[in-house]
Amino acid sequence: MEVKINISLKKGVLDPQGRAVESALISLGYSEANNVRIGKQITLEIEAEDASRAQQRAARMCETLLANTVIEDYSIEIADPS
């Protein structure tokens, strides 16, 4: 099963990279750009009998390694096998 994991910084955690990108966007004329935050996406395949099991395993992976829950939130998408 194809799994997409999105990892984003929690609200309130400073994102120096996002801030630098925001000021670059503004200096390029995109003055409407605001609150830029940079996260990461991890894709993987999980062998599992169904989507809910894959979801459960992916959540465990996030908790034990893929996300640092002190500063990061994660969300999991399981691709529709059909």
Add this chain to the structure above:
Amino acid sequence: MRVAILVFPGSNCDRDMMVAVETITGRRPALVWHKDSQMDPVDLIILPGGFSFGDYLRCGALAARAPVVEAMLDHASRGGAVLGVCNGFQILLETGLLPGTLIRNERLKFVCRSVNLQLQHDHGSPLLSTLDPGHSLTIPIAHNEGNYFAQKDDLEMLRQNGQIAFKYIASPAFGPDNPNGATDNIAGILSANGRVLGMMPHPERAIGNGHPSSDGKLLLRAILQGVA
């Protein structure tokens, strides 16, 4: 005095630390490879600086799940002493042995220079008990992710228990106090039992002999005396 230094692929301060410890104790510490899940009993385990596993995923994240770290956690759970420097500090935070995390420096630049640190008081940790509270030390930092961050309740706990070991302070020689944006100018913290110390500055790079200071030697000697 038995000291072990853990070595991960990408550690690069392991040998400097070995030389520093040997200079003080006269005894060469053991270097222990990250794949070793068994370790001889020691008085102090040191996690050195560097770029373990290339800083992939997050600094220290992959090293924190290495077999040797399991052995280190066992040692710590029995009240054993642990020192993590720079990437070693990042690893200790990733294991959860110390609270919080280290994020990217506020100004997005790698910072490599000496800083002044002030030893905080009121914990009574054996690792720092031979040093005077308020004592200031000149020790270099070299990092890109040294911006200490913790959730509010963890910060409150650190403050109340006196677990903040060192803060960056301003100095005429080295400029403003905070080199990386760290909350409360935090440069190093202790575990609740005072036997695990994580710090961004590199004491092994300040042991005299051409180094900018020998305050790192002073600090390492205090730590080594404290665990003896």
